[in-house]
Amino acid sequence: MSGLRILIHGLNYAPEPTGIARYTAGMASGLAERGHNVRVVTGYPHYPAWSLEPGYTGLSSDEVVDGVPVRRLRHLVRGGSAGARIALEASFAAHSLARPMPPADVVLAVTPSLLGVSAALTSVRLTRRRRPALGIIVQDIYSRAVTETAVADGRLTRPVVRLEGGLLRAADGVSVIHDRFARTINRDLDVPLDRIRVIRNWSEPPSQEADPQWTRERLGWAEDEVIVLHAGNMGTKQGLENVIDAAGLVGPGGPRVRFVLLGDGNQRTLLERWAQGNHAVDLVRPLPDGAFAAALAHADILLVNERPGVSEMSVPSKLTTYFWAGRPVVAAVDPDGATAHEISSSGAGVVVAPGSPAELLRAVQQLAGDPARAQVMGAAGRRYAADVLSRQAAVDGYETWVRSLVDVRDARR
Known part of the structure; x- marks a missing residue:
């Protein structure tokens, strides 16, 4: 033809x-x-x-x-x-x-x-x-x-x-x-x-392999920290103040959780002000391709966060990248929305209510305490990416x- x-x-x-x-x-x-x-x-x-x-x-x-x-x-x-x-x-x-x-x-x-x-x-x-x-x-x-x-x-x-x-x-x-x-x-x-x-x-395997020079040490992440990484746009839809509030609940006695917001967007300046003095959250500027792939590979949990009320307007493009990274996903999203449906279909993570910092932190801590479950979810995400996307x-x-x-x-x- x-x-x-x-x-x-x-x-x-x-x-x-x-x-x-x-x-x-x-x-x-x-x-x-x-x-x-x-x-x-x-x-x-x-x-x-x-x-x-x-x-x-x-x-x-x-x-x-x-x-x-x-x-x-x-x-x-x-x-x-x-x-x-x-x-x-x-x-x-x-x-x-x-x-x-x-x-x-x-x-x-x-x-x-x-x-x-x-x-x-x-x-x-x-x-x-x-x-x-x-x-x-x-x-x-x-x-x-x-x-x-x-x-x-x-x-x-x-x-x-x-x-x-x-x-x-x-x-x-x-x-x-x-x-x-x-x-x-x-x-x-x-x-x-x-x-x-x-x-x-x-979803495709990353076009750029993880740069071996970008280790957890170079990224500033200690080996005993649980790194929860949100990558991508920092806009109104993402409602990332919820993540910063969850970081504010991290206290002694549990796993050392650090939330990392990697990317840029029109809400970044506001989020930086919101995060001042909060030592369990970092805002990181976009990384080169190889370093970005390394960040996904070295994170313990990948995060999708949407503000309450967001359900049908979009499916986050970051999900396709997350699935190939082979890491479990925590999604703080509307349980009846398109994003939650994708998490459920893939078996790659867990869904918690949006706008609830305590629920978000609790889901992170539970996954951090169950590495076998986290590994199963990461593998399921990769299979879904290869078979469906x-x-x-x-x-x-x-x-x-x-x-x-x-x-x-x-x-x-």
């Missing part, structure tokens, strides 16, 4: 080290490897630090990443408030609309970035000749994020629901990363189930879906 011209439109892309960027980049390179003509329109690298990565200047730039031509468009970079997020998305959307869209058979628009998706839809509709098919890839459910993180005034919720639902229904098809997402956008956003495809994010299965799914989008478009002519 001949290759398709595929344009991927999304705000986040490699070399951003965490979050959606690596899945979008992996999908792009995977489709290119299959003989498709793939191009990408994206923003400048800025996440999770919420500052432009050094070396990216000018209004736009062009480069090739893993064999895929990438055009980057300048945008505002602000984090924290809803207004700052809207300004970021609006500037990216306006810049992309001001540029002619490359010829394509299929446009894949990636959320979150509703205004970016809106710009992609507008560009598709303005195409004069053979209009491309439009597929929307839902990595996070935007309207649920507004509700569950309470980052915006409640008056914004209804307009966001209308916008997101309208965009998803206008597409030729929608892909989501979890079965829970399919049910949510069908129920809350009126997207027909027969227009939704579930394609899981994948393979990149090949994901790229297979995307390729089949992309071809179906063209069929849907042609059938509607």
Whole structure:
């Protein structure tokens, strides 16, 4: 079968080290490897630090990443408030609309970035000749994020629901990363189930081996400490003040527990102030790849923490990395949410109530006191990653879906 011209439109892309960027980049390179003509329109690298990565200047730039031509468009970079997020998305959307869209058979628009998706839809509709098919890839459910993180005034919720639902229904098809997402956008956003495809994010063995120079000693961790590592974004959704409060409960008489928050994000400064004087918690800046892999390998327990009320907006991308590390996971999350479902399905850890520092610390201490159980959980995570979350299965799914989008478009002519 001949290759398709595929344009991927999304705000986040490699070399951003965490979050959606690596899945979008992996999908792009995977489709290119299959003989498709793939191009990408994206923003400048800025996440999770919420500052432009050094070396990216000018209004736009062009480069090739893993064999895929990438055009980057300048945008505002602000984090924290809803207004700052809207300004970021609006500037990216306006810049992309001001540029002619490359010829394509299929446009894949990636959320979150509703205004970016809106710009992609507008560009598709303005195409004069053979209009491309439009597929929307839902990595996070935007309207649920507004509700569950309470980052915006409640008056914004209804307009966001209308916008997101309208965009998803206008597409030729929608892909989501979890079965829970399919049910949510069908129920809350009126997207027909027969227009939704579930394609899981994948998990691969670390591309970078753990650097042997990065030992527990060099990381500053004593051998008799129980290291509980949270890696990734420090944002509103994570609710990491719960972890700092749990660290404040660590006392004498039990295992020496140290919570380590590794990464960056728009809540970091607040968390640093919150943690002052708390000797059982460290905030560590992002590490190079080899050192990051070593940190995961040397930690005793890996941590997912979400603020109370977060349940359906996303599945943390860090989980796919955690599973391959072969360490048990403690998840302080909504017991009925998508993250808890993933922990239960994998057998890789335990779930405790979000926003309860005492429960979090108790789960950590129990796992620390049962190394055999911890080892079983770590092994289960690796098996789940290998059996269920393979990149090949994901790229297979995307390729089949992309071809179906063209069929849907042609059938509607």
